[in-house]
Each structure stands twice: as C-alpha cells, then as structure tokens.
Amino acid sequence: MYKGTGVSRGLAIARALVISNQEISVKTYEVEDVKSESQRVTLAFHKAKLEIEEFISTLTNEEEKNIINTQLMMLEDPELLKEIDNYIKDNSVNAESAIDKILDAYIAMFEQMPDEYMSQRAVDIKDIKTRVLLTMTRRTRMDAIELDHDCIIVADEILPSYMTQLDQTKVVGFISSKGGVNSHSSIIARSMQKPMIIGLKDVVTQLKTDDMLAIDGSKGMVYVNPDEALITDFEKQMEAMRLQRELLRMLPDVTATKDSHHIGLYANIGSIEDAKYAAENKAEGIGLFRTEFIYLNQSELPSEQYQYEIYKSVLKLMKGKEVVIRTVDIGADKQLDYIDIPKEDNPFLGLRGIRLCLVNKEMFKTHLRALLRASMHGEMKIMYPMISSLEELQTANYILEECMLELDEENIPYKRNIKVGMMVEVPSAAINSDILAKHTDFFSIGTNDLIQYTVAVDRMNEQLLNLYSPYDPAVLRLIKLTAENARKNNIPVSICGEAASEEALLPLFLAMGINSLSMSAGEILPLRKKVGEFQLKLLKTISEEVMALETAGEIKNHLKKYMR
Template structure:
C-alpha cells in the first residue's frame, strides 16, 4: 500500500479505481497568413462560440453546484471580452500576419508569464482562468474535439489539474472523487468540487503519476490522504467510516417536516438562499421553511438587454406559487462590484465595491427600478412575497424607495392590476453605517436581513474575494459580531424581525451565538438547511 499526501478540499471518503483524465492535444502551430481580415473573422467567430459555450457551462454549474460556482464562468466571460486580452490577439494577427490560434496562444503565454512572476495566489488563479479560456478558443479554431471522459462505473479521477470548464462538464454520477497533482484549496476547481459535494484532494505532487492508473484507491478528503492499493484492513476501516457518514446523512433526512426548535423551546426559521427559479426544487427537497434571499440578478446577467417587466413577473410568480404560501424574500437587483452587465453602460470605477451598485443604481435609474417593482408587486398577488433592498446606508434612501413604491402602486391600481398592498418591505444590513443607525432604519421597514459577506468585508476593509488576504480575513471578528448584535437588538426594540442571509448563517460554530442574540431567521444554501436544523435542535439556551 502506498500513501500519498495532499490538501483535502472536501470531507468525504471515496473507494474505487483511479482513472487519469487524458486530454487531446491542441496544436497552435504558427502559420503565416496573407488574409489577416479572414483570421480576425475566424477569431471573432470563435469568441462568439466560446461565449455561447460559457453560457451553457454557467447554466450547468448553476444547476449542479449553485450560484457561487456558476460565477466562475461569469469571470471567464469577462476575461474573454477583456479589452487588453482581445487587443493582444488582434494586434498579433495584424502586425505579425499569423493565424488566429497562434495569436491566442501567444497572448495567453505572455499573460501567464507576467502573472506567474508575481507571488500572489489571486493572480495565479486568474492565470488558470486565462489558460482555460485560451485552450477552449484554440480548440474551436483548430476544430479539435472537446476532451471527453467516459466510464462504465464511478471512478476516482486523477489529473495534473482540472480546469473549471473540464470539471463542470464531467458526469457527476461517474465521479467518486478528484485527485490532482497541482491546484490549491482556493482554486476555482476546488470551489466547484465542494459545491458539487465531491471529495477532492489537490496538490498531491509529482508522486501521483500515470503508473497508478487503474489501481484501486481510497481518497480521504478530510485528511488529504490517498491510499493506493490499500490492504483489506484499511479498506474495512474506511468502509465503516463511509457507512457512518451515510447513516449521519440519513439522520439528517429524518429531520424533514420538523420545526427548528432548541431543546428548551426557542424556535427559529431556517430559510434557503436561491439564485434562480429552478433552485426552488432544492429548497423544497431540503425542507427549508421559506426563501430568505432570492437574488434577482440572474434576470440581468448573461444577456444584452434589460429584462422586461413580463419576464421578471413570470420568474417571481413561479417561485411564489411553487413555495405554496411559504415566505419568499426577493432582493432587488444588486448589479455592480463583481456583477457587471455591459448594457448598463456603467462607467469604469477604480473601486467598484465602493461604487455605484445595488440600490444606488436603482435610485439614479428609476425607470429600471420601477420596472422591477411593478413585476414584484404584480407577483405579490400569487404568493407570500416580501421585497428587500440591498446596500442601504441611510433613512433617506428608504424614504425615497417608499415614494417610488407609492407611485408604482398608484399605476397598478389605475390599471386594475392585482397586487398585495401589504407586501412586507425590508433592507439588507451589510454596511457598518446601516448597522450603527439600525435603530432609525427599523422604524421605516418590516424586517432586516444581515448580509454578513459584505458586512464583514466593509467592516474589516478586506476584499473577501482576494485569497492572498485570507489570513487577515476573520469572519468571527469581534467588530462584525458586535454589529450583528446591535442590529438584532434594534430590530426587536422596534418590533421587527431580523435574519441573516450571508455565509455566516451556515457557520455551525456561531449558531448558538446567533440564537442568543435573538436572530429570528437564518437563510443558507439549500444543502445546509438540515445540518443547521440539527444543530439548532441539539442546542440549549437555558444554561
């Protein structure tokens, strides 16, 4: 038996045969061309095809791995359209009079060489993205078949590394685990593996070689160990551990239909976050008590024009009806920062996370906002909808929103359109400003929802998407928890409910803390609902 060590990405045990992922070679040989216009046209056609492919990958990732993972392909789309990257390719075609695939390879190599010289994990991840995009472009230009993986039985996939596009295209039913020579626990592929709930071990090193292809192995995602050609006793021990985990999952399923109540009788609502109407299936399957965050950005991203009122209405209505009376809290559009749509024609900003985003766009482009509000209010006639506004920092913003809502309601009434005039209105508390004036804000709305992701990054002044700052980023920082406590106290003081819809809501080490603060609702990704309910049911508050 041989034991290899890497970095575990997701806790879990897989037992099966190792099969190496084999890529088909893609030639990008340099050729002189006379007709550069034809090469530019080939490049543009390839770009359009890749953009269409990325859209399909986004949809597949969204369905199988959730919104956070799907965003990877939005980043790829942005890189594909990046002006500097595109100019490097077209300039090479025109100035050197070479074929498009070679120009793509040259641009890719230049960017990766520049980035690799900088010791920054975040930039290194961008290098992997550029390589993935370039490989796909070259494959389209050379008419190379896409890499495929087929297996009659589920196997452990081994590779030097896997790109996000390769990972998401694999048939999940045939994958027991991923093991890779390179990679990191923060890579996009690792994020996908976690979201797809597939055990993975990365950064095993060159010891993981083709000589192990076809060998039986055990992958322990918790420890990051791989046992190749394990003896009978090791197989028995890990089989027992795997069965224990399976029994734990069955116990979680037995909690469906039960209330989320502590041992001493304190009840809390456990809701789910969704990014698209299709996600309702997972919400119901995991027995969430409602939807605490329905992100409406999906209607605006990955398209070339604004969504119509009717498109929005149908999406909101379908979710409200499918939830059969359970509350659905819909957040108005949160475009900006890391979520960009070209047709909004937003000016370039040096610091978009601090720029014109979310409610700031809505209040400065009221035609867009009114269209969404009309759709939301029309949908309110078909279910238990509440509306939530992001990035609020002042009472004046809330009052301005109410004036616009009043105008929308008058319009709908004049048209004879059905809507619920008692629709609950809430705000996201995701800035220190909102938390510190939450006593005043609570007098204006029906509920608060604390967005802990942004609240943490704005409180700590740390970009939460920059992995090179990971060791500085502390989501449990006393300042963050203090702002959450202040917000909860001011909500209850003014008779409104308060929830949490950020990632901290699923942090089981903080569940009791949140319960003691008086948080009324925790909204998490659908797979986290039952583990969170179990934690609540095992907690005592009277000691």
C-alpha cells in the same frame, strides 16, 4: 497527502483516473467573404444547440438538466451571435477566431470577478466554447470513458457537461485544480452526493491514473495510496455517514431547539437550479435570492418579462414558502458592460447596490415591476442591499410606490401587502438600526460585507484573512445591537452571510434572538440537527459572556465549548 477545499461532502476510496481537458488550437486568418463566415457561426451554434437538447433528453436528474439548460440559454442569446458577427465584419477574420476571441473575453471578465459565485460562471462559457469549436472543426467531444471499476476523476478543471456524461455508478468522487463552491460542477457533485475537492494546484501532474486515493470532501483531504488502517477507518466512517444521511432525511421540515424554540433555516440562491437544490434539502424558504446573476448573464438589460418569468418560477418551485429576493446588487466586483458605471478608485465604497439603482431609476423600476408582478405567485419579500442611511431606504420605497401606481393604472395585479426589508451590511446601518427598524418590515444581516466594512479588510485579500473573522468582537456587537433594535420594533431579523452556517456561532445567534439563518442549501440539514441539540433556556447568559471577551480567538474558543 494533499489539502484542498471541499465543495461537496462525503468520503470515497477508489483508484484515480487522471484526465486532460481537451484543448482546441484556433488559427486566425483573413477572409474576404465575411457573410459566409457569419453563416458558419450561426450554423455551428445551431448544431451545438441541437446537441445539447439531445443530451438533456438523456438526463434524469433535474439538477443536471437545469444546469445544462443554462448553457442552452447562452447559446440562444441573439446578442452573443451579433457580437461575434460584428467582430468578423470589423476584423475580416475567420469564424473560429471570432468565436474564440469573443468567448475568451467573456471568460476573462467572469474569471476576474472577486465574487466567487459569479467567477465560476466562466466555466459554463468554456464549456460552450469547446462544444461550438468542436462542431466547427468537425471533431467529436470526448466521450465518457468506459469504466469497469470505481474511480475518482482527477482533472485541472471539470466541465459540467463532462461530469454529466460519466457513468455515475462507477465515478465516486472528483478532484480538480480549478473550481469554486458555487460552480455548476460543484452543484452537480452535490446533487450526485459525491465528494469533490478543488484548489489542488498541478494535481494532474502530481497524481497518476490507478493511484489508490481516499478523499474527504468535508475536510478537503486527499490521501494517496493509503495504508490498510486508513482504508478501514474510511470504510467505517462511510457506513456511519450513510446511516446519518438516512436519519437527516427523517428530520422534521421545521427547525426547533429541544425546548421548542423555532429558528428558520433558509437557503441562499442565485438561480432556478439553486432553488431546486434548496427544496431538496428541506429549506424552510429562500432567505437570499441574488438577482444580479440574471443581469450578469445578459449582454443588455434584462427585460421586465424575462425577469418576471424567473422570479415566478422560483416562487412556484418553493410552493408557498417564503422567498426573500434581494434587489440587484451590481457594482464593485460585479460590473456590467451595458450600464455606464464610472471607473472608481475604490468601487467597494462607491456606486454599488442600492446606490446604483437609485442613480439608474428606470433600470430599477423595470426590476421592481417584475418583482411586484411575480409576487402573485408565492410568498415573496423584497429586500434592498447596501442601505447606509434612512434617506436611501425612503427613496427606494418611494420608487417602489411609483411602480405600484403604474401597475394599478395598467390593471396589472400584484400583492399590495408585500413585505419590504433591507440588508444590514455596513456599520452605519447597524448603528442606526433603531431608526431604520421603524421604517422597514425586516432586517437581514449580510455578514460577508459587514465584516469587511467593520474591520476594513478586503475579504479577497489572502494576506489579511486572519483579520477577517465573524468572531471579531466589533462585528458581533453590531449584530447584537441590530437584533436588539429589531426586537424592540417587532420586526424579524435574519443572517444571510457565511457566518449563518458557522456551527460555533449557532448558540450565540439563538441567544441573540435571531429569527432565521440563510445559507448554502447543503448546510441546512446538518445545522437543523445541531439546533435540536440545544435548549434555549440554557443559553441565556452566552451573549453577555461573549461580549465580555476581547479578541476573536477568545470568542471562538469560548463558543466551541457549547458545541461539545
């Protein structure tokens, strides 16, 4: 038995198919004709692009198409080709070596990002690198294996393009050493509605092809050669889950308690493909669009038009549902080579979020202009990250007004009554929420950072995870204070961190008067069902009960009683 991290729910029983990732050995040698090597790079990228386009034409799942399309966009990036070309000229090396070095640098950059969502973008670059180098070495990409029985794929790392080539009628689940909740491979697994478990170290050496496996994608459990009793139990659970999925799909499109109190369940997204997944899971809107992904995937500042097209696409996709777009949150663990960000001893307390945007005013204005223009295509709200003072909020709004005046002068349309809000993710914002609520249209509580800054714990530090808790009394008091001040000033308040999908916190958030919760799209329907099991009138005392408790453990145990 092994325990990993489940990134796609579900159960599966089948034999293991252990695969090794195709490694390509690249030799470096000196060349005289650098122009010829540059032409080889251009040709290889072009061939890889044609391969992907042909491959996309064979796909029927829109989720998979959009993920592979992301790789196509990377291959078409002229700045990437220019960077490889310059490396060849500067070092007089062969094309394969330049591609290997430049793409490895990008892979390392993304892998080192503490932000899990961004670090997983490295997998897409590995996929591109493999495809291009295979083209140059005249080798063929590993074909999908002919399968005559159900199997569970076991690998060190599963590349998105490999997943989409597999016979989906025979592959019933995935296990890998590497990966992340927001990796494209995990997104594809969820779109396939097949269980996937990551984080199992040395899994390719621990398991053998034809081992019988039973896997639980919710709990992250892998059972090797299970006995008949466990298999029978799994089969019963799988049938119950099939019926449960059918019932969840029949739930109404809005979320309400038994006594008809509405709370919105929204999705967190970082791309167009995430928005599609949100729509499929009946999200009532987008509560957090992380725009930094647009910047981190570029080798230079993305243009106004480029950003506008992305925001417009998401708004149209959501068909009039509310879309809250967070202005770019760069800095700390999300660095850009093409912006001069000074090295800081403590970047999480430094130039990040709205602070970086206020210092780089022209970059910020390009961003805001794209957002304003896109507002014509749907129900958009703009939200500033990392606001810690009223002065920051007022300055950001002043720059937004400048952009509006510019668009007026250019006769470019935008929605003039667009709602503008802010994230509450630092203690000063929560403590001063009575002041800030008078100057903003809505609050969104970012619990991931609020917890980190309140208890002074780096959420990536595994040694201190016991201190990083959404049940911490100080954190919950700040959330309660923010909700109360929002209510007094008649503005809505949402929660968009990981705590939003924490089931045990649901009755407390309902009692606090939280208006909406924003989470990973796959969490929406199960949580909608839970909301429907509560009566708000029976939760009136829960907030006072929790505030009287003294430790995170006591609070968590107390709240679990409401979930029975």
